[in-house]
Each structure stands twice: as structure tokens, then as C-alpha cells.
Amino acid sequence: MTFTLTDLEARIAERAAASPDESWTAKLLAAGPERCAKKFGEEAVEAVIAAVKGDRAELIAESADVLYHLLVVLKARNVALQDVLSQLEARTVRSGLAEKAARPL
Numbered sequence: 884m885t886f887t888l889t890d891l892e893a894r895i896a897e898r899a900a901a902s903p904d905e906s907w908t909a910k911l912l913a914a915g916p917e918r919c920a921k922k923f924g925e926e927a928v929e930a931v932i933a934a935v936k937g938d939r940a941e942l943i944a945e946s947a948d949v950l951y952h953l954l955v956v957l958k959a960r961n962v963a964l965q966d967v968l969s970q971l972e973a974r975t976v977r978s979g980l981a982e983k984a985a986r987p988l
């Protein structure tokens with residue numbers, strides 16, 4: 884399977900134009916960025932609970948919800964996934980990360 888976050892971003896962009904009556908994505912976006920962010924936060928907390936419980940299947944399902952709802956938040960605020968990926972890429976080449984790793988959590 885080769886489904887990527889970029890594919891999901893494209894699907895969200897496609898569904899953003901649908902009717903809120905037939906699309907969860909369109910419904911969330913119509914409710915505004917604050918509502919999208921709230922939903923993202925709720926899903927993140929559910930993923931945290933699954934991780935703490937050590938429930939693998941639940942963690943996978945909740946992580947999918949988190950990634951989807953994060954992409955909806957980015958869409959609501961007109962942030963491209965590529966901007967986030969570029970940020971991550973820059974971190975992989977930036978020096979000083981080893982120093983950071985030595986810090987306590």
C-alpha cells in the first residue's frame with residue numbers, strides 16, 4: 884500500500900468543496916478553524932490515552948484520527964502539508980540536534 888499523507892491532503896482538499904451534509908471534512912471546515920482545532924485536540928487526547936494503555940489497535944485507530952484531523956486544521960488555516968514536511972526536513976540537517984538529545988525530557 885502506498886497511501887501517503889499527501890494523498891490524504893489531496894482527498895481533504897477535494898472533499899472541502901462537498902456539501903457539509905455529505906462530508907465530515909466539509910462539515911468540519913464549515914464550522915471554522917477553532918472547531919477543527921478542538922476536534923484535533925480531542926483526537927490527540929484519545930491517542931494519548933491509547934498509548935498510555937498500551938492498546939496497539941486503539942493507538943493505530945486514534946493515530947489515524949489525529950493525522951486526518953491535523954490535516955483538516957492545516958487546511959482550515961491554509962497551511963500546506965509541504966510546509967510542515969520542509970520544517971521536518973530542515974530539522975534533519977540542522978546541527979545541534981545531538982546536543983538537544985542529551986537534554987532531559
Ligand SMILES: N=c1c2ncn([C@@H]3O[C@H](COP(=O)(O)OP(=O)(O)OP(=O)(O)O)[C@@H](O)[C@H]3O)c2ncn1[C@@H]1O[C@H](COP(=O)(O)O)[C@@H](O)[C@H]1O
Nearest residue numbers: 891894895898899901905906907908909929947948951952
Ligand atoms: N480519515 C478520515 C477520517 N477519520 C475520522 N473521520 C471522521 O471523524 C469523525 C470522528 O468523530 P468522533 O470522534 O465523534 O467519532 P469516532 O472517531 O468514530 O469515535 P471515537 O472512538 O474516536 O470517540 C467521524 O465521523 C469519522 O468518520 C474521518 N473522516 C474522513 N476521513 C478521510 O476523509 C475522506 C473524506 O471524508 P468525507 O469528508 O466524510 O467525505 C475520507 O475518504 C477519508 O479518507
